Amino acid sequence: MTKTASSLAMIALAATSLFGAAGLANAQEQVVNLYSARHYATDEGMYEAFTRTTGIKINRVDADDAGIVARLKAEGAASPADVILLVDAARLASADAQGLFQPFKSKVLDAAIPAKLRAAATPEGVTWTGFSTRARVIVYDPARVKAADVDTYEKLADPKLKGLVCTRTGSHPYNLSLFSTVVERLGDAKGEEWLKGVVANMARAPKGGDTDQIKAVASGECGVALTNSYYVARLIKSDKVDDKAVMQKVKIMFPNQATSGTHVNIAGAAVAKHAKNPANAIKFLEFLASPFAQDYFANGNNEFPAAKGVSVSNPAIAAMGGANFKQENIPLGVVAKNQLKVQQMLDRVGYK
Template sequence: MSALSTGIKAAIAALALGGAFAATAQEPVLNLYSARHYQTDEALYTDFTKATGVKINRVDADDAGILARLRSEGASSPADVVLLVDAARLWRAEAEGLFQPVDSKLLETRLPATLRGKDQGAGSQWFGYSTRARVIVFNKAEVQREDADTYQELADPKNKGKVCTRSGSHPYNLSLFGSIYEHIGAAATETWLKGVVANMARSPKGGDTDQIRAVASGECGIALSNSYYVARLMRSSKPEDKAVVEKIGVIFPNQDSWGTHVNIAGGALAKHSPHPEAGIKFLEYLASDAAQAHFANGNNEYPAVTSVKVANPALDALGTFKSELIPLSVVGLNSVRVQQLLDRADYK
């Protein structure tokens, strides 16, 4: 296909999208770019529309795709609100000027400062609405809990040939590595990453659920995963998932030191939002008790509003834990620095 024809098709697609948004311009609308691909979120959007009368037009893509789209659309972007599932990507979008500050007393009151973008006088540019812990999963028949209860031990020679992870450059891992960078510094982080690579049972591949299954099968002894993937398997009625859960143990690392790393799913008001009032209303809605409970009960995440009661048997079974208190805006900045260390450590 020629570059010309590709460009024409892209232009037609853009016009079609613009037409879809324009068709609803006479009614209250919110144009949402979302990296949250969870069916349970449909109730969030439906409830918001019922409560406010604002219709949601949604575009789904992954974090990287959404940011690329915002860059390409520039000032003509129809996006009002952007939902991403990683602090590092939220930080990067803020740094690139893709968001605008939101001055909301409600959001400042309900959401912890560590889960918001830095307030530079006009409000924060992004807000974390749910958290997920970066846990260590281990094979109970092959690994002792005390041999894997810190992130540092992933690089300990005693765990040689046991460690499995997804790609080191995946946002979930980059954010974890960015937090470790903050705790121990650049040189020690590089040494640690090289140790993790040396301990791998196989080259990084797959997603977090793949790592959990590999631990259960014995291919790996230890793996990293976001907590909600574990909780999802725990709540499954499938026999194969129940078998996986029986074989694994779950650790919240570093409980005797700085605490377990947490990442966020967060939202922001797009820089060129055509409906900023609706956008802010939606961002504030996501901090409501009802929406926060949905994050926990619908998708096995932890609510950012700490007063919200969770009714999720899997999260209850995992138990409480101490989380680290590094601002996620700092983690986002460090994740950029970590990428160079990954290259030197040959962490694929």
């Protein structure tokens, strides 16, 4: 059952059914209660394998990120949630800042997941960790734009691209995460100047989602745009004639390969602040880092595995050039701290 933020009442009813007092009181039943913003059919096999392997039953309520955060805040200490699964580092960091997670320690996760894909560690542990990654790539029209003019994020502010750049809203978490890394690298003054230059190069006011940006480049409305890599992969895998036509008209650039590396974001998870089954929650997170689960987790949304040394076979990923690109090394936990500052910059430069 998939719910949105606008249907919190229905989510509450579902949670009551799944996590009723009798179920919570039954000490013999091993459970982990999952609030998930991931809604992919392929994940079902992964969840079933966890239960078969551990004997721990997964009770799941699905919503979007905003719905999950709103529910956790409303439930407070009475929340049955053990694991929170969200699909963006900015959203994880925001929920963490609101005190909705608890720190945890796991040698398994320390060994499997790179530190840059987790919250900053404290003596008590970490509060969230990534389990899949996606790249923030550039798509461009090779008939209008040279590859050398879009091979870094910084060049999106070059006057050469005036009237050619398209993005979704600057305040969207996908862009906030990217912009926060650019500001972290360039510093506040140069970072804000860069954002001002991107605004000056806009072909039109920011609107739509990432797929809309790709299609706008293909249609000639824009010459260059930002998108998450999995949106490109979806179009590559599509059987629709129109989608195939779009991908014939655009090229893909993994930016900053000769410098700082391409920005990556995550889908990740945390242990809920008031988890009733914290040990089972950690077992579930450790399972998500296993090669078996990583294959399900990454392929479910055409993403890249987060765990070290794990690879997946996905023709769409291969068509984009594979997963062996240089990634940015700035820790997402550090970048998350820049987002309020970056939002204020966006307001000042008029980035809608």
